[in-house]
Amino acid sequence: MLRAVFLTLLLLLCLAACSSAKAKIAPQAAQGTAGQIALMPIEAPADIARERVAYIREAILAELRNSGYAVLDDQLVQKLCTSSSCPERTRLATDYLVENFATLKLKSVDRNNFLAGYYNAISGNLSLVDSSGHELATVDLTESEKGGLIFNSGQLFQGIRSQAQNSAQESFANLADKFARSAVAKLPRPAAVKIGDDALGIDIQKIEVTPVEIPLYRLCAKATPRSMAYLVINKLKTNLRETAPGNYCGIYRLDGVSDTPAVELRSPFGNSVRRELEMKLLPRYCRLDGLVSLSSEGKFSSLLVGCKDSNDQRCQARLSGCNGSKFIVYRAPQIPGVFSKVAEFSGSGWREAFPAEKANYQIVAVSGSGLRSQPATPPTQ
Amino acid sequence: MKLLLVFLSMLWLAGCSAKYSSKLDFNPTEPLRVAVLPFAQVDKQGQIVESEGDLGIDRVGLVSQHLGESPAEFLRKAVQKELGKSGLDVLSAGLVDSEFSHHGYAFPDLKPDLKKIFASNPKDLCSHLLNCDAVIYGRVKKWDRGYYAIESVNTVALDLQMISVKDGRVLFTTSGEDSESRGLTKGPTGFSDLVIEPVRGLDSEIIADLSRRLVTKMLAPLKVESRPEYLKSQAPAIWAAAHDARDGRVALKKPLTVLAFGPSGMNASFSIGKAIQNIPMLEEQEMHYFGQYYPLPGDRIDRQPVIVSVADKYGRVTSQELGNGPVSVN
Numbered sequence: 001m002l003r004a005v006f007l008t009l010l011l012l013l014c015l016a017a018c019s020s021a022k023a024k025i026a027p028q029a030a031q032g033t034a035g036q037i038a039l040m041p042i043e044a045p046a047d048i049a050r051e052r053v054a055y056i057r058e059a060i061l062a063e064l065r066n067s068g069y070a071v072l073d074d075q076l077v078q079k080l081c082t083s084s085s086c087p088e089r090t091r092l093a094t095d096y097l098v099e100n101f102a103t104l105k106l107k108s109v110d111r112n113n114f115l116a117g118y119y120n121a122i123s124g125n126l127s128l129v130d131s132s133g134h135e136l137a138t139v140d141l142t143e144s145e146k147g148g149l150i151f152n153s154g155q156l157f158q159g160i161r162s163q164a165q166n167s168a169q170e171s172f173a174n175l176a177d178k179f180a181r182s183a184v185a186k187l188p189r190p191a192a193v194k195i196g197d198d199a200l201g202i203d204i205q206k207i208e209v210t211p212v213e214i215p216l217y218r219l220c221a222k223a224t225p226r227s228m229a230y231l232v233i234n235k236l237k238t239n240l241r242e243t244a245p246g247n248y249c250g251i252y253r254l255d256g257v258s259d260t261p262a263v264e265l266r267s268p269f270g271n272s273v274r275r276e277l278e279m280k281l282l283p284r285y286c287r288l289d290g291l292v293s294l295s296s297e298g299k300f301s302s303l304l305v306g307c308k309d310s311n312d313q314r315c316q317a318r319l320s321g322c323n324g325s326k327f328i329v330y331r332a333p334q335i336p337g338v339f340s341k342v343a344e345f346s347g348s349g350w351r352e353a354f355p356a357e358k359a360n361y362q363i364v365a366v367s368g369s370g371l372r373s374q375p376a377t378p379p380t381q
Numbered sequence: 382m383k384l385l386l387v388f389l390s391m392l393w394l395a396g397c398s399a400k401y402s403s404k405l406d407f408n409p410t411e412p413l414r415v416a417v418l419p420f421a422q423v424d425k426q427g428q429i430v431e432s433e434g435d436l437g438i439d440r441v442g443l444v445s446q447h448l449g450e451s452p453a454e455f456l457r458k459a460v461q462k463e464l465g466k467s468g469l470d471v472l473s474a475g476l477v478d479s480e481f482s483h484h485g486y487a488f489p490d491l492k493p494d495l496k497k498i499f500a501s502n503p504k505d506l507c508s509h510l511l512n513c514d515a516v517i518y519g520r521v522k523k524w525d526r527g528y529y530a531i532e533s534v535n536t537v538a539l540d541l542q543m544i545s546v547k548d549g550r551v552l553f554t555t556s557g558e559d560s561e562s563r564g565l566t567k568g569p570t571g572f573s574d575l576v577i578e579p580v581r582g583l584d585s586e587i588i589a590d591l592s593r594r595l596v597t598k599m600l601a602p603l604k605v606e607s608r609p610e611y612l613k614s615q616a617p618a619i620w621a622a623a624h625d626a627r628d629g630r631v632a633l634k635k636p637l638t639v640l641a642f643g644p645s646g647m648n649a650s651f652s653i654g655k656a657i658q659n660i661p662m663l664e665e666q667e668m669h670y671f672g673q674y675y676p677l678p679g680d681r682i683d684r685q686p687v688i689v690s691v692a693d694k695y696g697r698v699t700s701q702e703l704g705n706g707p708v709s710v711n
Binding site for chain 1: 408410411412414458461462465470472473474475476478479482483491512563590593648650655657658659660661663664673675677678679680692
């Protein structure tokens with residue numbers, strides 16, 4: 001009986017081990033460490049597929065964020081670092097107040113399928129150093145998984161099931177997620193970072209929109225320097241450029257949008273603020289193309305401004321931009337020729353006061369704020 | 382014998398009783414900023430309870446690796462990770478927890494005050510603390526490990542709810558319950574396995590894997606490829622596209638014009654390398670998309686490709702690099 005218990009326990013011991021991790025924590029980091037970190041490019045042997053290296057990197061980034069670290073935006077790291085050792089890292093410390101640097105050196109990614117069993121393993125070293133280069137922690141880890149009938153000899157159905165699961169795409173992803181989780185779990189606990197802290201505190205002070213030329217507006221946001229600013233428009237995010245410290249600008253069309261656009265400011269550590277544009281305050285352009293038609297009433301000509309089809313949403317949206325505008329009529333006797341002003345009207349139509357000679361017309365809309373549209377020529381009859 | 386067969390059937394059914402349901406009431410391609418609040422473990426009446434902690438068997442070093450965190454913490458991390466694969470902009474858990482602890486939503490030991498968080502108005506949490514558009518609540522309804530001598534069963538049940546801060550609407554709700562068993566129902570190959578496998582079935586690794594699978598299936602509706610319309614309709618296409626930069630040079634004070642021809646009603650944009658992202662293109666006439674990039678004096682671009690993208694209402698995206706060459710701005 002005792003022998004049976006002993007053998008059972010020994011068997012369990014042999015079968016249990018899935019992850020072997022050796023962690024060394026420096027005394028100064030034993031109680032915790034600064035929370036603002038950047039993950040350096042991964043060092044990996046050339047025989048590991050780049051897609052797998054990229055997946056493991058994403059998994060480590062997600063685990064670091066989930067564990068309470070404020071992690072620098074990966075785009076900034078990729079932009080600055082020219083190699084995995086990243087000699088340019090001091091700029092990350094000075095420009096973005098990064099306090100610690102995490103580096104992952106992948107040693108191997110093994111997938112071994114024995115038909116009736118499998119053994120997969122990821123092996124690597126995750127280390128944390130401070131901005132002076134002192135090592136705070138290092139974790140040497142091999143995360144493995146085994147299955148199939150060979151390693152599940154006690155469970156027939158489970159063995160077959162696990163063998164089938166191993167052939168699916170998700171099996172590498174699951175192992176990589178476990179590797180990331182086990183590695184990051186061994187790192188020192190990060191100190192809590194507050195959104196109001198220097199590196200994370202961001203604010204949009206002002207948004208200015210000025211017309212450039214029809215139909216473009218220049219948009220500039222005054223906000224916290226060294227952040228990333230976007231215009232969120234029609235469910236897209238387009239980047240504003242920092243033309244001066246704290247001044248983010250771009251030139252865009254702002255008519256024809258389905259949702260209210262907003263400026264989003266994102267700190268290098270991922271938190272963000274948004275402010276919507278006050279569309280009512282934007283100077284509106286009136287765009288007459290497709291809205292003007294010419295008709296004859298006996299010997300008189302009439303110009304009409306409107307939509308032929310009242311159900312045409314695009315046309316109606318464009319017409320609404322002309323609300324409150326007045327229209328100036330120009331006429332030229334022939335083309336090419338000089339157009340002269342002949343009339344001005346508000347409302348939707350104008351009728352020539354004298355019998356019409358054969359003439360060519362153009363209409364220009366002038367908004368309440370004085371913005372002039374491009375001239376529109378009605379289609380010839 | 383009959384009793385044994387009935388018992389086995391019940392155990393087998395217990396291991397095969399996966400239940401999932403979800404309801405989606407928003408477009409998951411919208412770049413919403415979402416905060417995943419700390420999860421709570423709830424009882425059958427839906428009242429928040431303290432975490433049960435680990436089962437005693439979990440502390441036996443030979444059998445299992447210690448999970449290291451409560452079921453609610455573990456599931457929240459799994460949800461956070463899975464949401465990162467969707468189109469949502471998910472706030473970092475560390476920032477969310479930190480803001481809660483700094484603004485009176487945590488106890489002195491920094492554990493979140495779940496009752497206070499769940500009772501608060503999401504608008505207050507997002508507007509004053511977190512800067513988000515929606516919050517996700519998670520309720521762990523089951524985290525059970527049952528040992529029945531010749532069988533052990535792990536069960537996890539979770540409810541998630543995403544609420545818009547703008548109008549209080551429930552944007553997405555999903556529930557899941559799933560089980561994993563070891564022992565008699567998985568085909569033991571010997572009498573010793575009949576004893577050993579149920580004990581091995583209490584390994585934290587098994588319930589952890591089960592939880593991750595549960596969360597993946599629950600959040601599948603947020604991914605474009607999981608939506609049923611994805612297979613029923615044609616993906617968006619770009620039939621033709623071009624830009625007007627002569628010799629690939631974009632002069633300052635003159636725009637780069639990009640035209641694309643594709644199905645009507647798409648959300649179109651173009652990018653120039655990584656420097657200029659997602660300039661919107663408007664459908665000026667049916668199927669004709671038009672966009673312009675106006676360089677600013679400080680813009681510097683050196684031989685970068687112009688890439689047009691169109692997205693349909695289901696979030697499927699097609700991109701194409703323009704064939705008339707890269708462009709430069711200097």
